[in-house]
Amino acid sequence: STLSEAAPPNTVVALFNVRDRDSGDNGRTTCELTGEQPFRITLLAADAYALVTSETLDREQVEEYNVTVRARDEGSPALSASKTLLVRLLDVNDN
Numbered sequence: 001s002t003l004s005e006a007a008p009p010n011t012v013v014a015l016f017n018v019r020d021r022d023s024g025d026n027g028r029t030t031c032e033l034t035g036e037q038p039f040r041i042t043l044l045a046a047d048a049y050a051l052v053t054s055e056t057l058d059r060e061q062v063e064e065y066n067v068t069v070r071a072r073d074e075g076s077p078a079l080s081a082s083k084t085l086l087v088r089l090l091d092v093n094d095n
Helices: none
Strands: 001-002 012-017 029-034 039-043 048-052 064-073 081-090
Touching: 012 081, 029 039, 039 064
Parallel strands: 001 081
Antiparallel strands: 012 048, 029 064, 039 048, 064 081
16 A cells, blocks of 8 residues: 555545454454554444554655554454555655
8 A cells, every 4th residue: 555645644544344253242343553653543333444644644754664453352262363554655745
């Protein structure tokens, strides 16, 4: 995925669904990001999420991000799976 460094906060970077075929608590899911990054996850609907920017970006400081999303169910014991997305920033002439 590519994203302009001029993208304002709250820009949608990716949309994704998380599905767990279990019922009850075992089927309910939550998502989180691992590590410190200028992104956050927003819940759109049941099991539908958006990865959005949480602050302004600067390609001169960081050219790309490996964003790891972890999905976890609410069962006992909780099970989880992770997926890493590569987000490359496109340069904008700052002068």
